[in-house]
Amino acid sequence: MRLFACLRGVLLSMLVISCTPIASTPAIAASPDDAPRIPESSLEFLQTNCIDCHDGPSGEGGFDVESVSNDLASLQTFDAWVRIFDRVEKGEMPPPDDADLDEAERSQFLTPTRRALMKASRTRRAESGRVQGRRLSNEQLERTLQDLLGIDIPLSRLMPAESRNSGYVHLADAQTMSHFQLESHLNVVDAALDAAFDRALRPEPNWSVDLEPKKIANKPRGRRNREPEIREGLAVTWSSGLPYYGRVSSSRVPRGGTYRISFTASALKPPAASGDPQTGTPNASESSIAPGVWCSVRSGECVSSSPLMSWIGGFRVTEQPKTYSFEAWIPEGHMLEIRPADATLARAKVQGGNVGLGECEDQDVPGIALHRLQLKQIHPIAKRPAVQNRLLPNVSLRRDKRSRTLLPNLKSMDDAEVREQLTDQLTRFANIAFRRPTPTDQITPYIEFTHSVFDESLASGEDRRSSFVAATRAGYRAVLCSPRFLYLCESIDDDGRLDDWSLASRLSYFLCGSMPDEKLRAAADQGKLRGADQLKQQTDRLLQTRRGRRFVEEFTAQWLDLIDIDFTEPDRRLFRDFDTIVQNAMLGETHHLIQHLLDNDLPVRDLVNCDYSFLNERLARYYGIQQRIDVDGNYLDDELRMVRFDPDSHRGGLLSHGSIHKVTANGNDTSPVLRGIWVCERILGQEIPPPPSNVPAVEPDIRGATTIRELLAKHESDPSCASCHKNFDPPGFALENFDAGGKWRDHYRQLRGRKYVRGAKVDASYTMVDGTDFDSFERFCELIAKDDDTLAANLATQMLTFATGAKLQFADRPVIESIVAQTSTNDHGVRSILHAVVCSETFLSK
Numbered sequence: 001m002r003l004f005a006c007l008r009g010v011l012l013s014m015l016v017i018s019c020t021p022i023a024s025t026p027a028i029a030a031s032p033d034d035a036p037r038i039p040e041s042s043l044e045f046l047q048t049n050c051i052d053c054h055d056g057p058s059g060e061g062g063f064d065v066e067s068v069s070n071d072l073a074s075l076q077t078f079d080a081w082v083r084i085f086d087r088v089e090k091g092e093m094p095p096p097d098d099a100d101l102d103e104a105e106r107s108q109f110l111t112p113t114r115r116a117l118m119k120a121s122r123t124r125r126a127e128s129g130r131v132q133g134r135r136l137s138n139e140q141l142e143r144t145l146q147d148l149l150g151i152d153i154p155l156s157r158l159m160p161a162e163s164r165n166s167g168y169v170h171l172a173d174a175q176t177m178s179h180f181q182l183e184s185h186l187n188v189v190d191a192a193l194d195a196a197f198d199r200a201l202r203p204e205p206n207w208s209v210d211l212e213p214k215k216i217a218n219k220p221r222g223r224r225n226r227e228p229e230i231r232e233g234l235a236v237t238w239s240s241g242l243p244y245y246g247r248v249s250s251s252r253v254p255r256g257g258t259y260r261i262s263f264t265a266s267a268l269k270p271p272a273a274s275g276d277p278q279t280g281t282p283n284a285s286e287s288s289i290a291p292g293v294w295c296s297v298r299s300g301e302c303v304s305s306s307p308l309m310s311w312i313g314g315f316r317v318t319e320q321p322k323t324y325s326f327e328a329w330i331p332e333g334h335m336l337e338i339r340p341a342d343a344t345l346a347r348a349k350v351q352g353g354n355v356g357l358g359e360c361e362d363q364d365v366p367g368i369a370l371h372r373l374q375l376k377q378i379h380p381i382a383k384r385p386a387v388q389n390r391l392l393p394n395v396s397l398r399r400d401k402r403s404r405t406l407l408p409n410l411k412s413m414d415d416a417e418v419r420e421q422l423t424d425q426l427t428r429f430a431n432i433a434f435r436r437p438t439p440t441d442q443i444t445p446y447i448e449f450t451h452s453v454f455d456e457s458l459a460s461g462e463d464r465r466s467s468f469v470a471a472t473r474a475g476y477r478a479v480l481c482s483p484r485f486l487y488l489c490e491s492i493d494d495d496g497r498l499d500d501w502s503l504a505s506r507l508s509y510f511l512c513g514s515m516p517d518e519k520l521r522a523a524a525d526q527g528k529l530r531g532a533d534q535l536k537q538q539t540d541r542l543l544q545t546r547r548g549r550r551f552v553e554e555f556t557a558q559w560l561d562l563i564d565i566d567f568t569e570p571d572r573r574l575f576r577d578f579d580t581i582v583q584n585a586m587l588g589e590t591h592h593l594i595q596h597l598l599d600n601d602l603p604v605r606d607l608v609n610c611d612y613s614f615l616n617e618r619l620a621r622y623y624g625i626q627q628r629i630d631v632d633g634n635y636l637d638d639e640l641r642m643v644r645f646d647p648d649s650h651r652g653g654l655l656s657h658g659s660i661h662k663v664t665a666n667g668n669d670t671s672p673v674l675r676g677i678w679v680c681e682r683i684l685g686q687e688i689p690p691p692p693s694n695v696p697a698v699e700p701d702i703r704g705a706t707t708i709r710e711l712l713a714k715h716e717s718d719p720s721c722a723s724c725h726k727n728f729d730p731p732g733f734a735l736e737n738f739d740a741g742g743k744w745r746d747h748y749r750q751l752r753g754r755k756y757v758r759g760a761k762v763d764a765s766y767t768m769v770d771g772t773d774f775d776s777f778e779r780f781c782e783l784i785a786k787d788d789d790t791l792a793a794n795l796a797t798q799m800l801t802f803a804t805g806a807k808l809q810f811a812d813r814p815v816i817e818s819i820v821a822q823t824s825t826n827d828h829g830v831r832s833i834l835h836a837v838v839c840s841e842t843f844l845s846k
Contacts, residue, residue: 036120038070038081038113045109046084049094049101072120082810083689085113092769121811129846131806134172135487136509138162139554141188143514145480147547148433149196150382150390152258154329158191159184167682168558170805189480193473199379200388201397201406201469207254208376215250216370224354226302231361234369236268238360239293239340240348245355246339247302248373256332257377261312263338266321267293268367271345289628289635292318293366294581294618296341297326299334310334314341314581316617316638317368327380336375340368342618343572343579392472393425400465407465418468422454423447426475434484435515436491436501437525442484450475488805490846497844500524507538507838510803512547513554532839539838543598552595559798560654560682561663562587568667568740574749574756575741577622585619586658586742588640593654594830596642601829604792608653608683609785614640623651623658624744650744653781655679655735658742665740672708673725676732684784685794688728709733709763730766734780737762792820792828799837808842815842 046068072078087093089110094101136144138156145155160181165174216235218227226245228235237246253259270291294316300309312328330336348360360367382390388397388406397406410418426447430438453474457467479485488509490502498506504524508516516524520538523529529538542548557563565587570578592614597606617636620628620643630641645651654660664675680686739745750759765775774780784791796819797808808816819836826832837843 036072036116036123038072038116040070042109042113042116043068043070045105072116078117078120078124081113081117085110085117090769117810121809125809125811130809130842131172131804131846133175133487134170134805135175135177137169137175140170140509140513141185141486143512143547145188145192146381147514147517148390149192150379150387151192151195151199152329152379152381153191153195153256155188155192158188164558166801166807167561168801170558170802171807172805173807185486186481189477193477193480196387196391197469197473199384200391203404204384205255205377207257209251209374211248211250211373213370213372216248216373218249219355219357221357224352224356224359226354228370229355229357231268231369234266234371235373236361236367236369237339238268238348238355238363238367239342239345239365240350240355240360242350242353242355243304243307244300244302244337246368247335247337249302249335251373251375252333252335253330253375253377254332255377256330258327258380259330260325260327260376260378261297261336261374262323262325263373264321264323264371265295265315265317265338266369266371267291267317267319268369269364270317270319270366289617290318290320292316292617292637293340293345293368294342294638295339295368296337296581298337299328299330300337301333302335302337309337311580311584312336314584314618314638321371327378336373338368338370338373340366341579341581343582344577344621390429391476393428395421395425408468410464410468415464418464419451419454422450422468422471422475425472426450426479429476430479432515432521433479434482435505435521438484446475446478446482449478492846496846497530498846500527500529502846503529503535503844506803506843507535508542510799510838511539511542511551512545513550514547517542517545517547530844535838536835539835552591552598555799555802556590556594558802560590560660561678562590562659564663565659568662568665570662570741571668574668575739575743578741581618582622582658583662585616585622585640586662588616589614589619590654590657590659592640593657597830598834599831601826601831603788603827604795604830604833605785605788605828606653607791607795607830608655609781611647611652612642612644613651613657615643616640619658622743623649625649625651650737650777653785654683655777655781656738658738661735661738661740661742664735667740670736670738670740672729672732672736674732675735676728676730679731679735680728682798683794684731684790685797686727688724691724708736726769730768730774731780731784733766734764734774734777736764737777788828789820789824792823792833793817795830796820796833796837796840799834800840800842803837803843812842815840 068080068084069077072081084093088106091106138159141159142155146152160178162169163174163176165171168174213230213233213235216228217230219225219229226242226247227249228237228246230236235248270293272291294314296314297312298309299312300306302309310328310330313324313326315324346363346365348355348363348365350359392408396409398409399405400407413421427438427443430443430446450471454467454471457470458464462470483489488505490506491499492502493499497503501521501524504516504520507529508514508520519541520529523534523538528534543551565583572578594607596602596614597604612631615623615625615628615636616638617628618638619640620636625643625645627646628636629643630636631644632641634641636643650656660678661670664678665671677688680688737744737746745762747761748759749756764777764780765773766780767773768783772783774783793816796816800812800815801807819833819840820828822836823829823832
């Protein structure tokens with residue numbers, strides 16, 4: 001259709017220009033006399049105290065005093081002065097050993113410099129705002145379309161991969177919009193609308209399957225394949241390294257969808273003891289834990305030509321049959337694979353890439369027996385009547401005998417009434433999609449377009465019912481291709497703060513990653529979002545919803561780089577007991593800890609120093625925890641439950657989590673530099689500048705003949721390197737007792753010939769930048785936990801960055817200081833910090 005062809009060009013022109021704010025502050029152009037400048041006294045301070053070390057291009061750290069001007073209109077100059085200010089404020093510069101600088105002199109520099117930087121930052125914000133043109137991320141777009149239309153199909157995979165800035169994909173500075181992305185967006189919109197209208201109008205498939213063991217298994221005597229075998233009336237899969245062994249071809253789904261998977265299973269020949277695979281030492285609590293076999297559920301085509309498999313879940317079976325349930329999206333044509341998946345289990349060896357009846361059992365390895373398997377397609381976001389109401393509100397539907405689809409019943413409506421209905425439902429849809437009431441002048445082009453599609457369809461010979469559906473879909477497509485949908489266009493009130501609808505969107509996308517729900521929209525319509533009490537109430541309500549429960553997972557994926565958990569694969573020669581079950585339990589441990597802190601408003605210091613965590617039996621065994629008992633005295637099973645640690649366990653707090661160790665390593669080795677920078681930037685809120693271009697990287701000695709400490713000591717003999725390393729080396733070395741797989745080690749590995757043997761002893765001691773010594777990982781955690789103001793400031797900063805889509809500026813520093821002060825009376829509780837964030841000036845402003 002001609003109008004559809006024009007739509008692509010319109011969308012491109014609108015998005016290239018980016019999103020025009022609905023309301024904006026006037027630009028403030030400073031006159032030359034009013035332009036923010038660093039005072040001459042601050043320049044003189046640098047000349048007096050810094051010129052000896054930072055003179056010329058070869059100055060320490062690549063910093064030349066003579067090259068720094070006082071004109072803060074230049075962003076590069078402004079950033080340089082912020083770094084100077086921070087170093088002087090922390091007492092790092094001038095170095096205490098090299099300068100006799102009293103507090104009065106330091107204050108005489110800091111006070112006017114802070115004033116000038118604050119003025120420059122506020123001027124820049126007044127001219128351009130903190131963030132402009134922030135579009136929905138791929139995940140936000142997917143979830144918004146799902147919630148808007150009541151569908152559950154995955155859509156983000158249809159979009160190009162997104163770049164990250166400081167770990168975040170939500171930052172406007174990291175976002176781009178290319179021709180390819182525009183085409184992808186149109187494809188995503190079409191896929192979403194197709195799915196929604198199919199659900200609303202076409203016969204709803206209620207596919208389900210209930211499989212007995214004989215239908216689960218597919219291994220007649222004499223046939224070798226990768227399906228389970230029948231043993232004593234049960235479908236059995238044994239422990240083996242053979243890919244796709246345990247696939248259930250009878251579970252292949254006819255169409256993509258969300259499925260509820262239920263099965264009853266039991267263990268065969270479970271290992272009687274499951275000690276440390278490295279030493280064979282049994283654990284103290286083994287005799288009291290029912291022997292079990294850890295297994296996995298995955299989906300895929302289960303053939304070598306299509307090797308990718310999707311993780312669904314892990315579980316532990318014992319000899320007592322138990323029913324397990326999972327929910328997962330399964331693409332069309334994919335089947336389930338259910339098998340033992342514990343890397344510590346003995347594995348059967350088979351020949352020829354297939355398994356024959358009884359071949360594995362004779363090798364005396366553990367297995368899983370399936371008693372029953374059920375799959376049923378479900379629709380977790382909205383039932384069919386709800387989808388129909390979202391697309392065709394106040395329209396009755398009748399089944400068309402010829403097409404067997406539902407079509408609008410328009411017999412009682414003349415053409416004028418049909419157009420009025422099209423207008424009403426499009427306006428309603430646009431108000432929700434644009435996340436605010438749409439003014440008449442803005443909605444009119446969409447209405448006219450929808451009416452023209454209806455008229456064109458009638459003129460082409462289509463009946464009124466089909467033309468009504470075509471016009472409705474076309475109008476919705478135009479709305480969903482508008483920048484007002486794709487971009488978070490924020491407007492402000494007369495007081496310069498976000499209006500209620502913009503605030504509702506900011507709060508919802510912060511906590512739920514999707515558009516405001518009905519209750520939040522109603523509060524915005526009534527003007528009841530601006531007060532602190534209302535914001536806190538809405539925050540608490542959203543966090544309890546299905547959508548809000550994913551806040552911790554989404555936030556930590558970017559803040560803590562957990563999105564990179566699959567980026568490296570530990571070398572199986574070095575980490576023989578690492579597997580996917582362990583990795584997913586590690587992720588769950590981190591999510592559970594932060595959710596626990598948030599739900600109970602616990603002190604932020606517990607983030608780095610506490611005596612508990614959330615483990616299941618597999619992760620506890622991987623960590624070497626002797627007593628696998630939760631806080632209620634129950635033995636651990638496959639659920640993550642709270643565990644109290646003994647003082648000598650080396651566990652407790654985020655920095656002891658295997659998920660953190662894995663994303664800060666390369667799969668084989670650890671680097672104190674990389675881990676130290678990560679701790680500084682993600683936990684302590686210290687921005688580490690990139691190294692000077694003329695400084696080579698430190699390459700570890702894989703032979704183990706020279707320790708990383710010795711290599712770094714040589715590297716840091718260069719003053720240009722030492723000035724930064726003294727900040728991130730302490731946390732980096734504090735974590736050296738944890739290997740790349742997250743296990744505790746007392747010694748490094750050393751390569752001897754082709755084998756790894758025990759090498760030098762790990763030394764986790766170091767001296768903090770303030771001169772405080774620590775001799776262990778535990779002592780380091782105690783030290784940083786004492787500075788809970790710093791931890792609270794960092795968490796607030798990370799939350800505001802995630803929420804607003806922009807890094808915090810110098811002008812935001814008073815806001816962070818206020819949040820820290822407000823929450824100090826409550827031990828900097830994590831929920832209290834979140835409440836202070838959503839009520840802060842930065843959160844409430846554009």
